[in-house]
Amino acid sequence: xxxxxxxxxxxxxxxxxxxxxxxxxxxxxxxxxxxxxxxxxxxxxxxxxxxxxxxxxxxxxxxxxxxxxxxxxxxxxxxxxxxxxxxxxxxxxxxxxxxxxxxxxxxxxxxxxxxxxxxxxxxxxxxxxxxxxxxxxxxxxxxxxxxxxxxxxxxxxxxxxxxxxxxxxxxxxxxxxxxxxxxxxxxxxxxxxxxxxxxxxxxxxxxxxxxxxxxxxxxxxxxxxxxxxxxxxxxxxxxxxxxxxxxxxxxxxxxxxxxxxxxxxxxxxxxxxxxxxxxxxxxxxxxxxxxxxxxxxxxxxxxxxxxxxxxxxxxxxxxxxxxxxxxxxxxxxxxxxxxxxxxxxxxxxxxxxxxxxxxxxxxxxxxxxxxxxxxxxxxxxxxxxxxxxxxxxxxxxxxxxxxxxxxxxxxxxxxxxxxxxxxxxxxxx
Numbered sequence: 363x364x365x366x367x368x369x370x371x372x373x374x375x376x377x378x379x380x381x382x383x384x385x386x387x388x389x390x391x392x393x394x395x396x397x398x399x400x401x402x403x404x405x406x407x408x409x410x411x412x413x414x415x416x417x418x419x420x421x422x423x424x425x426x427x428x429x430x431x432x433x434x435x436x437x438x439x440x441x442x443x444x445x446x447x448x449x450x451x452x453x454x455x456x457x458x459x460x461x462x463x464x465x466x467x468x469x470x471x472x473x474x475x476x477x478x479x480x481x482x483x484x485x486x487x488x489x490x491x492x493x494x495x496x497x498x499x500x501x502x503x504x505x506x507x508x509x510x511x512x513x514x515x516x517x518x519x520x521x522x523x524x525x526x527x528x529x530x531x532x533x534x535x536x537x538x539x540x541x542x543x544x545x546x547x548x549x550x551x552x553x554x555x556x557x558x559x560x561x562x563x564x565x566x567x568x569x570x571x572x573x574x575x576x577x578x579x580x581x582x583x584x585x586x587x588x589x590x591x592x593x594x595x596x597x598x599x600x601x602x603x604x605x606x607x608x609x610x611x612x613x614x615x616x617x618x619x620x621x622x623x624x625x626x627x628x629x630x631x632x633x634x635x636x637x638x639x640x641x642x643x644x645x646x647x648x649x650x651x652x653x654x655x656x657x658x659x660x661x662x663x664x665x666x667x668x669x670x671x672x673x674x675x676x677x678x679x680x681x682x683x684x685x686x687x688x689x690x691x692x693x694x695x696x697x698x699x700x701x702x703x704x705x706x707x708x709x710x711x712x713x714x715x716x717x718x719x720x721x722x723x724x725x726x727x728x729x730x731x732x733x734x735x736x737x738x739x740x741x742x743x744x745x746x747x748x749x750x751x752x753x754x755x756x757x758x759x760x761x762x763x764x765x766x767x768x769x770x771x772x773x774x775x776x777x778x779x780x781x782x783x784x785x786x787x788x789x790x791x
Contacts, residue, residue, distance in 0.1 A: 371539035373485045374604050376465075376478040377514045377522035378497060380457065381531035383474035384414035387453045388443045390506035400441045403430050404620045409663060409699050411620075413445060417531055453505060460504040464496045468519075477519050487536065490515050494534050517542070517602035523555050542602045549573035564589060576600065615653070616704030617642050631660055631698045632690060638703045639679045639686055646677035646705065653677065653705035656685065660695040661702070667695035675709060 380386065384402045389395040399419035401412045408431030415424045415433075422437040433440050454473050461467055461476065468479045483489050494513045501509050512533035514525025521542075525535040537545055551562045551573065568587035570576055576584075577600060584593030598605045617638045621631065635658060646653060657670035669689040676682055 371602070372480075372517060373487065373490055373515050373536070373538070374480055374517055375515070375519040375522040376480055376490065376494065376497075377516075377519060377526055378461065378476050378478070379512045379514075379523070379526035379530075380474040381510045381512055382414060382416055382420075384445065384450055385416035385419070385443075386509055387450055387506075388446070389416060390453070390508050391449060393508075395441060395443070396508055398441055399424070399437050399439060400443055401428075401430075401433055402443050402445050404445055405622050406430060406442050406444075407620075407623045407699075408434070453509075456505045457501055457509070460500040461497055463504070464500050465493060471523075475523070477522065480515075487538075490536075491534070498532070498534075518599060518604045520555060520599050520605075521602065524553070527553065537602075539602045543577045543600045546573050546577060546600060551576065561588075613708040614704055614706050615642060615645055615649075615651070615708060616702065618700055618702035620700045621698060626698050628693075628698070631695075631701050634701045635660075635686065635690070635703060636679075636683075638701060639682060642703055642705060643677055643679040643682065646708075651677070651708040651710055653708055655706035656682065657704045657706065658686065658689055659702045660693065660698045661700040662695040662697050663699055664696035665694065667693050669693075 385400045388400055388402060389398075395416075397418060398416070399422065400416040401419055401424055402414040403410050403412050408429065410430045412424060412428045412430065412433055413426060415426065415428070419433075419437060419440060422433075422440075424433045424436055424440065428436075430442065433442075450473060458467065458470065458476070461478075465478050465484075468477050470476045480490060480493075484493060494515065497513065498511060501511060510532040512526040512530050512535070514522040514528070514533075514535050514537070516522040516525050516537035517539050521537050524546075525537050526533065528535045549572070551557050551565060551570070552559065554573070554576075557565070565571075565576070565587050568583075570579065570587050576596070579587060579593075579597070581594040581597040584597050585591055587593055588596065595605050619634055619638060621634065625631075625634065652675040654673060654675050655670065656673050657668065659668040660666060669692060671685055671689060673682065673685055
């Protein structure tokens, strides 16, 4: 691992985190929702999960992950809004344009996060404060007055991201070099970016239970605690060194869909699974990778089911259908609520070894032809008859770590450029 040869103690990074993004966008687009408790969810069924809650809903204990049924009990006046991914992408692009009018973006980290490298005189606390307020104002002026963000400014991007969590909504927090590492005392381990419950358990096993314990470790001890060289990187991050810190993503691709109440049957679960299979295979073709392992699952209120299998390298649902049907014969779930499919061990085309017995690549060409027709004439211009009932289900979702929507055809996910949260400019003439 390459580490900096010296540490100059500068405020090098600004991190911007849009507050309660999905819910705030819904309020910006529909001003009647402003000031009211709003929760964004995939469906209104009580077993569905809240994916975003407005700040008016949070005092009631409603958070991301809260069940819809529980949210209704906690706040009888909660307004449930179906997720509109295309809208979130449209506002995301408007936010990027607004931010770029003030400072160049170094990296878009997710749908609601971005980072900016500060240069020269921008690194002084006075100038950094001024620029942070300009960024907030640009978002209010060019996107929506109600859209708020928290900004963190620190010697490295990782600490700047951490600083955005200290004050929400509409926060502006500095972590100054001279405060480190003492400024980080008293935090829970899971408050640090990159420590989930699984990593917390690993650190606990090494005697690290709090941020104070984390700070006291030397580089070797942290490497042992984390189980990799990443621990040494943490030692320097905690002290403000500008060390690159990126989370690697696994080689998987998949889709899941929460079933609406009227489709929570065995037959409809199978139809949605086939729909997800075709959608995921289309993404494999679009990204030029081949899957060599597949797993499918159905989440049930009483009993869930999961199955997986190795497969010849494929990116086509037709060649995959016999495997899906074989796995489906052993299904064992009760009262289904969600269906999922995930492809593992993805390989680039030249890296794959074709099966000697199954013509997967021949079928893949057929899939490419279907993609071409749909891209020209629109989503579902051509589809398999077996998907007729479920062809419009399982629409694309936008996770927080995504900034785009996969298109299955011409005009898919198009959203009118409304931004109703803004007051229209008046014509002085």
